[in-house]
């Protein structure tokens with residue numbers, strides 16, 4: 699911005715919402731002139747202020763669609779497990795047992811263990827929710843989702859996993875699953891959520907990770923030893939769902 703001179707000092711400032719623009723910054727188009735200017739084409743949809751509106755609409759639509767889901771558990775796990783594999787079948791059983799306990803199932807709506815948990819819930823007549831995510835490659839919602847919402851933004855979607863669930867069950871998975879697990883653990887660690895059971899299924903799979911957290915992170919003073927209690931380990935779908943119930947998740951009667 700250039701320094702004030704005699705010629706521009708008194709030019710009136712221009713307001714853009716909470717932003718006030720003076721001198722050279724005050725030139726340019728106005729919101730209504732841009733709205734009426736057909737030469738802009740669709741370029742405005744690539745601007746950050748427009749994205750804020752889209753982000754806001756994801757929250758509004760997500761909150762609206764999920765407001766009445768009732769008691770639910772978010773189930774995370776690999777997008778790559780195949781029907782017939784141990785982890786896929788475990789996902790089906792998790793979904794089924796949650797549904798039988800009157801608890802809805804929320805997943806990422808994708809393939810693999812997400813599909814498995816939705817399938818188990820759907821087949822048992824329970825609520826099966828999928829929070830899909832737009833990805834650079836074609837990827838539809840799995841067939842077992844009854845209530846599906848598609849998100850553009852991971853962070854809006856993640857809010858829904860926490861806000862509408864009373865606990866998390868985590869099946870074996872890769873980076874996406876680890877991301878969701880660690881986010882949940884930090885929310886509990888920082889008391890952003892309370893009474894929120896997180897159960898990992900598969901002692902062989904998760905044991906070494908917890909052992910590393912204990913032997914390295916706790917030993918180096920990076921994590922408090924009491925934070926190890928944020929997660930519990932289970933070896934079966936039955937055990938995991940019972941831990942949810944014992945942890946305060948109560949199903950619909």
Ligand SMILES: C/C(=C\CNc1ncnc2c1ncn2[C@@H]1O[C@H](COP(=O)(O)O)[C@@H](O)[C@H]1O)CO
Nearest residue numbers: 774775776777778806808831871872873874875
């Ligand atoms: C890579 C493949 C499919 C990707 N499709 C996904 N759809 C919905 N949600 C997804 C997808 N991929 C990852 N997620 C989320 O992360 C977790 C699984 O990630 P991981 O890296 O496979 O562990 C899962 O809980 C989702 O919320 C294969 O075709």
